[in-house]
Amino acid sequence: MQEGTVVKAVGGFFFVDTPAGEYRCYLRGRIKRDLVILVGDRVKIRPVDRENAVIEAVLPRRNSLIRPPIANVDQCIVVAALANPSLNLKLLDRFLVVIQAASLEAIICLNKTDLVPVSEVAPIVNLYRQAGFVVVPTSVRTGAGIETLARLLEDKISVLAGPSGAGKSSLLNTIQPGFSLEVGEISRKLGRGRHTTRHVELLPLPGKGRVADTPGFTSLHLAGIDRRELMYYFPEFIELAPDCRFNPCLHWREPECAVREGVKQGKIDRGRYKHYLDFLQELEG
Numbered sequence: 001m002q003e004g005t006v007v008k009a010v011g012g013f014f015f016v017d018t019p020a021g022e023y024r025c026y027l028r029g030r031i032k033r034d035l036v037i038l039v040g041d042r043v044k045i046r047p048v049d050r051e052n053a054v055i056e057a058v059l060p061r062r063n064s065l066i067r068p069p070i071a072n073v074d075q076c077i078v079v080a081a082l083a084n085p086s087l088n089l090k091l092l093d094r095f096l097v098v099i100q101a102a103s104l105e106a107i108i109c110l111n112k113t114d115l116v117p118v119s120e121v122a123p124i125v126n127l128y129r130q131a132g133f134v135v136v137p138t139s140v141r142t143g144a145g146i147e148t149l150a151r152l153l154e155d156k157i158s159v160l161a162g163p164s165g166a167g168k169s170s171l172l173n174t175i176q177p178g179f180s181l182e183v184g185e186i187s188r189k190l191g192r193g194r195h196t197t198r199h200v201e202l203l204p205l206p207g208k209g210r211v212a213d214t215p216g217f218t219s220l221h222l223a224g225i226d227r228r229e230l231m232y233y234f235p236e237f238i239e240l241a242p243d244c245r246f247n248p249c250l251h252w253r254e255p256e257c258a259v260r261e262g263v264k265q266g267k268i269d270r271g272r273y274k275h276y277l278d279f280l281q282e283l284e285g
């Protein structure tokens with residue numbers, strides 16, 4: 001038996017990447033009924049010949065996403081353009097919440113640095129680094145940051161998220177020219193058109209990493225997140241929260257709240273805190 005990762009599911013077959021190469025696999029009738037196999041699943045296979053194999057077992061998942069349907073994702077890279085389309089920090093913060101709520105590591109890629117002066121890039125990079133995130137400023141035009149981004153994708157299963165036009169496809173094409181993903185393509189409307197049946201595939205990157213070929217987190221509803229849980233997706237709050245007078249503290253109107261104090265003292269960014277309150281209110285209904 002061999003262990004591998006399901007990288008594609010097409011027409012009842014599962015393509016499984018193993019140290020001995022890729023196999024086209026099918027499911028044994030016995031386990032077919034009670035198993036839903038997702039791209040990203042780790043499976044045990046029994047080769048029939050050098051190209052075909054039978055899936056004997058599916059290993060427990062670390063996590064799974066619904067849209068796109070994919071298991072065992074290590075991280076999600078939020079790609080936000082610094083300009084064109086203009087940077088929307090509330091939308092970025094919303095992406096960060098939704099990604100962390102799905103138990104994924106969130107990494108921020110600030111793309112199109114070529115379109116804004118350096119003096120405008122640094123404050124945003126610092127803001128999010130101080131909040132506790134890994135931030136990579138990139139430009140497909142100048143090549144800045146591309147190697148750093150490529151290194152972050154090594155050996156990992158990643159999905160890219162972020163608004164349409166931010167440069168997700170361009171970045172992947174630069175890292176792996178073989179992809180030839182369409183650039184400047186209008187975002188696909190889910191639930192309509194011929195793309196709805198489009199399969200998910202984990203594309204191979206240089207350095208053994210893989211990336212989902214569809215943008216992740218197209219739905220950014222906060223629904224399902226507990227209001228008391230929201231604060232954990234603002235990593236910069238965590239350090240200060242133990243000093244709040246109340247426990248638990250929503251860091252909203254409670255007296256002697258260390259997080260609010262941190263905002264006043266400039267330890268926590270006012271904009272981030274505002275977005276936290278906005279999301280908290282959104283979760284009230």
Ligand SMILES: Nc1nc2c(ncn2[C@@H]2O[C@H](COP(=O)(O)OP(=O)(O)O)[C@@H](O)[C@H]2O)c(=O)[nH]1
Pocket residue numbers: 111112113114115138139140141142162163164165166167168169170171182183184185
């Ligand atoms: N100036 C500039 N334009 C970029 C950069 N990256 C992507 N673009 C352009 O932005 C547009 C949208 O890119 P695309 O990769 O399709 O974005 P996606 O919707 O996130 O996949 C295209 O016209 C790209 O050529 C960059 O770093 N700098």
Ligand SMILES: [Mg+2]
Pocket residue numbers: 168169170182183184185
């Ligand atoms: Mg694209």
Ligand SMILES: [Zn+2]
Pocket residue numbers: 241244245249250251252254256257258259260
């Ligand atoms: Zn508090």
